Every structure is written in structure tokens, then in C-alpha cells.
Amino acid sequence: MIDSFDGLDPANSEDTDSSRTGGDPTPSHESTAPDHSRIQTIALDRPEARNALTVDGLESLAATIESQSTGTDSPAVIYLHGRGPAFCAGADLTAVADLDGDRDAAREFARLGQRVARAIETCPSIVVAGIDGPAMGGGLELALACDVRVGTPASTYGEPGVTFGLFGAWGGTARLPKLVGQGNALEFALSGRTVDAEEARRMGLISRIEDEPREVVASIAEHPGETLAVLKRRLRDDSTQAEQERREADAFGDLVAAHADEIESVLE
Template identity: 60%
Template sequence: MIRSEVDGRVTTVTIDRPARRNALTPDGLESLATAVETATTPVVYLTGADGAFSAGADFGVVSELDRQGTRAFARLGQRVARTIETGESVVVAGIDGPARGGGVELALACDLRVATPEATFAETGVSLGLFGAWGGTVRLPRVLGEGEAMDLALSGRVIGAEEARRMGLVSRIVDDPREVADEVATNEPDALAVLKRRMRDDADREVQEAREAAVFADLVEEHADDLPR
């Protein structure tokens, strides 16, 4: 499900599960965390296979979990997002095609988000009676501002690359986002690492995320019969 390949100063980490639009299981999340944690290059390029970034959590798996399991899944997704956010490597998300739910949340944890013209974004959990619980309620307002974050999260609507750039969800729209990762990687690795640490230095969010995971587990329990299989 997760492929990792080193090319010079860039490690490309690919979520490779196209039959499920690169949706992630607990095993997939663990593998993703390992790939990011063990990268020794100054830049990690995170992308998805075959014209999609990620559909987020695999609800076929989530719907079979009990309350303790859904809370643990949410906490695991939060840990993976923090791994991306706090690791030594600069992580560039290359978003081609749809990013949904947890896919948006993983992208929010990245240091740079670069889209192709075909990229689309949505926090679709609200249409299923849920919400994004991999740190989304923390990072979305921080990145977009409260107004834009509320609009995206409460509506569940799909936005294109241009609107995502206007909101600040992505910084660039290019034909090949990997070129941006290569551009970043030409810079001094120590400076990249220091810049990331300083710009990421903020207050602890553990309490917020614990509450988020607990409420997510409540909602999965309530709507389990309505989740797609």
C-alpha cells in the first residue's frame, strides 16, 4: 500500500491503493508513518497513485470496528499526521486528483501542498454524519482561517485547485508537483530542517486531539449502519 523510493535528496512516498482511491487502513497508516520517520533525505514527496491523492480512512474498515477501535484509528491517524508535521524532512504533498477527508488532513500536515489543475478537495465526512478526525478540526482553521474552514467542513462541498489556492489550502498549481519537491531539495538540508522546526513551533494540541478522537468514535458508533462498505 505504501511505496518508498529515494532519488537524490528526495524520498518519494506513494500511497498505492488505487482500487480504493488510496484509502488508508490502520496498517497503511503505520506503513506511512514508518516511511516518513525513516526517510533520510531532506525532502519527502508524498503523493498518491493513479490520479488520486487519498480518500482518507477506509470506511469499509472503520465500519467494522467497535468504539474503542474507531477511537484508536482516529488517534493513529493523528499520530501519522504529527509524524509528517514534526519529522526532520520537509514534506511536500503532491496532490493530483481527489483528496477527501483524511486525505485532506494528511495534506494539511505537510509543509507544502502543491496541486495539479485536476486536484479536488473536500471534507465529505459531514455527509455521512462524521467529520475529519486525523487532526482536521485543529489544522483546517489554522491553515485556512476559521471562516473558510467552517465553510469547507460544514458544507462538505468539493472545491477545485484554483479555489484551494485562493483559500491557502495549496500554495501552487503546477503540472508536475514533484518539480517543487526537487526545487526545495536544492537548498541546504540543515537550513530546511531548522526552518521547519521554527515555523512549526506552536502550542501543544494533545488535549484537543484526544477530545476530537473521542467525539469521532461516538459518531462512528451512532452512524455505523449508514457507512459505505
């Protein structure tokens, strides 16, 4: 069984080098029903836009993951990956430009991305990101929220928003330093540079490099689901994340209001 969710028209995303594409609307992601309640696959599915996330895409993705927290038959593992040449190029920049410098609307957009990341962290299933190709901006932030990150040799990682006056506001400023240390986080975010899989593994952005990330998913899914859920809950216990995300969303709103012209220029 496949559940499809409609996205907005493909448009620009935070991967400013090569994600500006057009075309017909496509589903923003697909969710494949769990295989005997062990593994559920969620595929980000806007390959022509490098899986850039729109408002509709974020809302449907959040609802899909949140549904795993309310049911009694949650899969042991959720495998999150991207269709086509990218994992996820981040927020759809057309959606950001359409905010037209509205501070409050920008904060709501940031909170929507945070909702997805928080759903990943709090759902009982172990969420594994299988990253092939670019994971940029908000796409990287979604990966950072996952419990396990496995990159292919072709995967790349970056936070390019700083180059046009923004930064990732889907919880990344709280999660990044916890994973890679404050020094690495500052250098990585402030430079706007892109790193390859080997450097990402050395930094701690990803745990492993594998040609086929699904093999890691299968190995985790062999263990009892209840035990996995309890381990995740204990290892994830962090009461400060929500407050950090609130401040992050406020700052994002301020920057969108201050840099509306720069954001628009990226689309030209």
C-alpha cells in the same frame, strides 16, 4: 531500492462518489530510497481504491515517515503523492464500518491517522504533498499536515464525512482553520462540498497549482538540509496541537458509536 508495504483488500473510502472499488490486495504505499539523501518519494499505492488507507496502510506509512526522525541521513525533502487517478480518498470506510460502533476502537483508529499526520509534521525532512485528483477526508488531512501542498489543475478537495455523520479526525479540525481561517474552515467542513484547485488555492488549502509538483520538490531540495530542518522546526512550533487531537479522537469515537448504521448503509 523500493520498499513495499502490504495493505488490506481494496474497499470503500471517504470519497463516497467514486472510490468504492474491489480487486486484489496491493501495496498501500511504496517508499523510494532518497536520491543522494536529498529527496525521498513515498507513493500511496492502492490506485484501484483511490489510495484509501486501511489500518495496515496507516501503520506502515507512519513507520516509514517516523524512520526519518531517527536516522542520521534523513532526506532534505520527502515527496508524498498518490498513484493513479487520486491523491488519497481518505480512510477506508470498510475499516471504519468494521469498528462496528465500538467507541474505543474508533478512537484508536483516529489516533493512528493522527500518528501519521504528526510524523509528517515532526520529521526533520520537508514533506511536500503533490496532489493530483481527489484529496478527500483523511486524504486531505494528510495533505494538511504536509509542509507544502502543491495541486495540479485536476486536483479536488473535500471533507465529505459530514454527509454520513462523521468528520475527519486525523488532526484536520486543528489544522484546517489555521490554514484557511475559521470562517472558511467552518463553511467548508459543514457543507461537505468539494472545491477545485483554484478555489483551494484562494482559500489557502494549497500553496500553488503546478502541472508537475515535482518541480517544486526539486527547488526546495536545492537548499541545505540542515537549514530546512531548522526552519521547519521553528515554523512548526505549536504546543496546542496534541491536546486538540486528543479531543478530536474522542469526538470521532462518539460519532462512530452513534452512526454505525449510517456508516454501514454507505457500503450497501
